[in-house]
Amino acid sequence: MSENKRCAIFYVSDGTAITAETVGRSLITQFTGIDFIEKRLPFINDVETAQAAAAIIRNTPSDFQQLVINTVVDLELRKIIHSAGGLKLDPFNRLLRRIENNLGLKRDPGVGRTHGMSDSTSYNDRIEATNFALSHDDGVNLNLHQADLVLLGVSRSGKTPTCLYLALHYGLKAANYPITDDDLERMRLPADVMAHKNKLFGLTIDPFRLSQIRSERRPNSRYAELRKCQAEVSDAEMIYHRNQIPFLNTTLTSIEEISGKIMIALDLNKKLY
Amino acid sequence: MSENKRCAIFYVSDGTAITAETVGRSLITQFTGIDFIEKRLPFINDVETAQAAAAIIRNTPSDFQQLVINTVVDLELRKIIHSAGGLKLDPFNRLLRRIENNLGLKRDPGVGRTHGMSDSTSYNDRIEATNFALSHDDGVNLNLHQADLVLLGVSRSGKTPTCLYLALHYGLKAANYPITDDDLERMRLPADVMAHKNKLFGLTIDPFRLSQIRSERRPNSRYAELRKCQAEVSDAEMIYHRNQIPFLNTTLTSIEEISGKIMIALDLNKKLY
Numbered sequence: 036m037s038e039n040k041r042c043a044i045f046y047v048s049d050g051t052a053i054t055a056e057t058v059g060r061s062l063i064t065q066f067t068g069i070d071f072i073e074k075r076l077p078f079i080n081d082v083e084t085a086q087a088a089a090a091i092i093r094n095t096p097s098d099f100q101q102l103v104i105n106t107v108v109d110l111e112l113r114k115i116i117h118s119a120g121g122l123k124l125d126p127f128n129r130l131l132r133r134i135e136n137n138l139g140l141k142r143d144p145g146v147g148r149t150h151g152m153s154d155s156t157s158y159n160d161r162i163e164a165t166n167f168a169l170s171h172d173d174g175v176n177l178n179l180h181q182a183d184l185v186l187l188g189v190s191r192s193g194k195t196p197t198c199l200y201l202a203l204h205y206g207l208k209a210a211n212y213p214i215t216d217d218d219l220e221r222m223r224l225p226a227d228v229m230a231h232k233n234k235l236f237g238l239t240i241d242p243f244r245l246s247q248i249r250s251e252r253r254p255n256s257r258y259a260e261l262r263k264c265q266a267e268v269s270d271a272e273m274i275y276h277r278n279q280i281p282f283l284n285t286t287l288t289s290i291e292e293i294s295g296k297i298m299i300a301l302d303l304n305k306k307l308y
Numbered sequence: 309m310s311e312n313k314r315c316a317i318f319y320v321s322d323g324t325a326i327t328a329e330t331v332g333r334s335l336i337t338q339f340t341g342i343d344f345i346e347k348r349l350p351f352i353n354d355v356e357t358a359q360a361a362a363a364i365i366r367n368t369p370s371d372f373q374q375l376v377i378n379t380v381v382d383l384e385l386r387k388i389i390h391s392a393g394g395l396k397l398d399p400f401n402r403l404l405r406r407i408e409n410n411l412g413l414k415r416d417p418g419v420g421r422t423h424g425m426s427d428s429t430s431y432n433d434r435i436e437a438t439n440f441a442l443s444h445d446d447g448v449n450l451n452l453h454q455a456d457l458v459l460l461g462v463s464r465s466g467k468t469p470t471c472l473y474l475a476l477h478y479g480l481k482a483a484n485y486p487i488t489d490d491d492l493e494r495m496r497l498p499a500d501v502m503a504h505k506n507k508l509f510g511l512t513i514d515p516f517r518l519s520q521i522r523s524e525r526r527p528n529s530r531y532a533e534l535r536k537c538q539a540e541v542s543d544a545e546m547i548y549h550r551n552q553i554p555f556l557n558t559t560l561t562s563i564e565e566i567s568g569k570i571m572i573a574l575d576l577n578k579k580l581y
Contacts, residue, residue, distance in 0.1 A: 054334045062407060075568075127335060289431060295325065
């Protein structure tokens with residue numbers, strides 16, 4: 036049994052609660068020596084759902100402290116949630132007041148919902164970009180004129196999830212091209228790929244990790260052999276160097292970090308949806 | 309020309325800046341009558357990058373007000389960024405102090421990085437879930453025992469992007485099954501699908517919107533005809549009703565909202581990565 040203190044953290048929102056959860060996650064990563072249990076309470080937008088949320092908060096076992104990150108805008112609903120007790124944190128109220136006072140603006144409550152579909156153009160961009168990523172996955176389509184970027188890498192180096200993340204979050208049209216044994220032998224990428232040199236970004240990975248990933252997929256195959264993985268990774272990195280293609284080692288990097296670094300390297304300053 | 313005030317908002321972070329951008333986006337949606345220009349300044353983690361970020365902030369055209377959302381932890385780097393001027397907002401400092409004071413905890417700065425790869429198990433879960441979504445897309449694989457959920461819907465109702473979002477964000481294994489003309493005619497789903505009734509969730513969509521989406525894909529086809537879309541949507545909803553499958557209209561709903569509502573309906577309380 037852990038001797039740690041225990042805390043239940045609630046993310047309460049009239050929308051998806053993604054913002055509340057993102058803020059809360061940032062806060063709790065700063066503390067050690069305490070066990071956090073997290074509970075999302077999204078779409079709290081009428082008295083009934085607010086009362087249900089308050090009941091959940093009120094029923095926390097008594098050996099837990101309670102932390103309530105509340106981004107609900109409606110004042111009556113906020114009161115219902117606050118009646119349940121716990122330490123109440125509103126990430127926005129004070130910041131909004133500072134913006135009002137310093138920039139001479141008045142907020143217009145209820146205008147914006149961060150993760151609602153306020154802008155259907157950007158929604159369509161994301162869907163279209165996701166379809167693009169799927170139809171240009173794994174080199175199946177080398178018609179790259181419409182692509183915003185083209186990810187390169189040996190098989191299982193993390194290209195597909197990164198392309199999908201960039202599409203879903205930034206509406207970027209991300210294609211990917213798997214570097215083949217033929218390419219490695221010739222130490223050259225196909226002309227159709229090199230024609231888009233300013234869109235290329237390479238991924239690389241620790242060969243031990245690569246061998247492990249490939250072994251889960253095809254146990255005891257030549258494809259998964261450490262020696263084969265080492266040779267592929269080393270040759271792929273050589274191709275990146277020779278062609279001055281920016282690249283990144285994904286081994287200890289999250290999809291979010293990889294995506295952020297690619298956008299910097301290729302100067303793609305897209306908004307997060 | 310807009311007569312609005314203008315404001316440049318900077319998201320400064322030692323990591324991906326996703327948290328800063330999420331917070332900033334929530335703030336600026338509350339204001340009208342002002343045009344915001346946003347700029348992400350991620351991976352500010354040494355004096356050199358901090359000075360470069362400060363220079364960018366300092367060089368904002370003079371008719372813009374400046375708002376700096378700064379989540380950099382290191383004090384020296386914070387000072388460099390703050391030297392550039394503008395209204396400085398730190399979303400976390402005050403909240404962290406309240407948690408320290410109320411829960412009797414001390415923060416351990418530099419421990420957590422929200423979107424770094426602190427937990428490689430969850431990273432692997434996400435990648436595995438993404439691969440699962442791709443290999444169980446569009447009914448290509450009806451081996452659904454491993455699935456956490458199965459999305460149903462007629463062609464182009466939004467199944468694939470939602471499955472990929474759930475996989476990338478929550479590590480959920482989301483399969484999808486496109487309801488076919490045969491299913492609609494028989495008013496029945498295949499036995500392999502119905503065997504997982506408690507994992508099923510239906511999507512539906514406005515037939516006019518569906519016809520528009522399909523027309524972009526296959527102009528002047530029977531597939532895109534409004535009458536055909538109306539019949540398909542109406543029959544699919546009938547199947548959901550008859551089988552008591554929870555469902556949602558995606559027409560005016562963002563991927564984030566759809567995902568949030570599916571997790572509530574199927575009682576999948578997964579953490580956001």
